[in-house]
Amino acid sequence: MSLQSQVAVIHEQELRKPQFNLLLWVMLALVALGISGGLYALYVGHHQAFGLTREIPWGIAISTYAYFAIISTGLCGLAALSHLFGGNNLAPLANRMVWLSIASILGAFLVIGLELESVWRMPLGVILYPNPTSNIWWMGTLYGMAVGIMLVELFLIITRRFKLAVILGVCAAVTELCANSNLGSVFASLNARPFWYGSQLPIFFLASAFLSGAAAIILFTHGASALRNSKVGRESFEGMQTAGKVMA
Template sequence: MPNDIKPVKVSDIMKDVASSFDSSIASNWYSNIVGFLSGNKSFYVLLGLSGLLVFAAAMTALNAINIGYRHAYGVSREVPWGILISTYIFFVVTSTGLCIISSIGHVFGVKDFLPIAKRSVFLSVVTIFAGFTVIFFDIENPLRMALYNVISPNLTSNIWWMGTLYGAYMVFMAVEFIFLLIEKHKIAMYAGLAGLISGIAAHSNLGAIFGMLHGREFWYGPFMPIYFIASAMMSGCAAIIFFTWLGYRVNNERMDKPMERAMEVVGKLCTVMIAVLMFFTVWKLIIGSVAPAKYEVIKSMLHGHFAVNFWVFEVLMGMAAPFVLFLLSRWRNLNMMFVASSLMVVGIFFMRFDLVIAGEAVPSYYELGVKEYSHLLSYSPSFSEIMIVSAGMGIVAMSFLLGEKVFKGHKTEIH
């Protein structure tokens, strides 16, 4: 942080903003859009496909609203949260992670992390937006939420804090991105700091939604908020490597030295975070095995209903294989690191699914020993739910592709 921080006047900021939009920048952006038109064929195919996916999903979502979520979704009274909630968590975990990891560079001034900043901030806005889109179709009355969140807030509710803080977070990150674009780094830094604080607060509240449900033994306890922040950092690293590699592919460019260095440090951080998550997972299993209600879920993960999800996706694809690949790549083999990060993105998606669904699997009256609730509950996503999840993916893919062309590979000049 520079030492000569002067008080910032609003009028000065506005002047700066106005002067930034002079003719050269405008023409520059114009040329970017023209540049976007000159993309190659596969670029347009991908863009078209993701657009089509979003469109088809929008139709399914409208149908779901029309016939009622009870008929359209696979959720029930006993398992009211399904894949839409877990996908929402997947997106906001990624967004928060992108924000945390990129802030190491442009908020805390670690030079090695600077080259990834712009793309990360852009993608953190995109992923949180995708998350909000998905949860919009899970909440029954989203418009009431906008009203009563303001006029009837419940300050003891984690959902209230999570929604409010993530709302603020999205604004801060968008502001940060705009100021990064026009190269106003000091204001961008403050917006980034505000985004980081609100993002971490929001994300730990998301963990606490689960951690504070004291009737749900699998989730209950202080573990959740901590686990959420740690897995956000892991997901953020994976997303940065994944999208940066793809970005350079889309633009058909070679990484320069600072970017390669950035990928190396993010890769190393990613490896550390995988180790942290492995540590958490091992202790979750061991501690869960002595608590009766948790043990039922743990058993279903180890050798039951969730075993494939757990061993193949969560453990192998989400942690073990990428960990080995990162070590083998020595954080220099970018292609290997890309494969590792792609595996992680898929694995983490299932991690979130298991977290939400497995926590609901034990019925409230399980220990009463009644006929109705003598087995673990199950849930499988419906077609509508899968389509809405795809819409979230489509939004991210489309925005990413457009962003690469319009913002010309999110290049950062390092001063």
């Protein structure tokens, strides 16, 4: 791990408490509202809550899941690149990208869990009834592996075992990139959806991942600076500029 990343761990500034507490309660309220809506949809039926039919079986929950999963992949990939190749401008933002990637994929799991009527069947099915010919089985398996690896990576970063954290970060990035490509292939195989069909979709999903990940780290870095009521540091600002170039 680069020197900039180590300094980012050691010298992370404390958030201003009043603003942070207010934002935390607002975010928790939004999460509670979303979970309540998901539980309501499970109670009345997705066809009533989301306007789903046999002709349109996938609704807003599926697109929201893909949104969070794609952002997580981009953040994880950029974090691995910045950790693996030290001395680049993204290095000071790498640890924040790891944390945001974990938060994004957990959000994706929450959404897909509220979409599935029998949510416990997916983890059990992945373990007890593996089906290597199924894209959805691979998607669940790879994303499950990725979040486990990233949680261990974050723990190693916090405990300053950086060399092992870099190795796990690369493993997590490879796993997430494979999972993201697999997610694209799930949509690519649905020839009933003219605008979401074709072999180009896995590549499009990968490009969208890096675009979304770069946008997310710019947004949250600016937000963290605003919460501290301070200007963005020079190294962080250069990292944001590099993330902007990734978007371009």
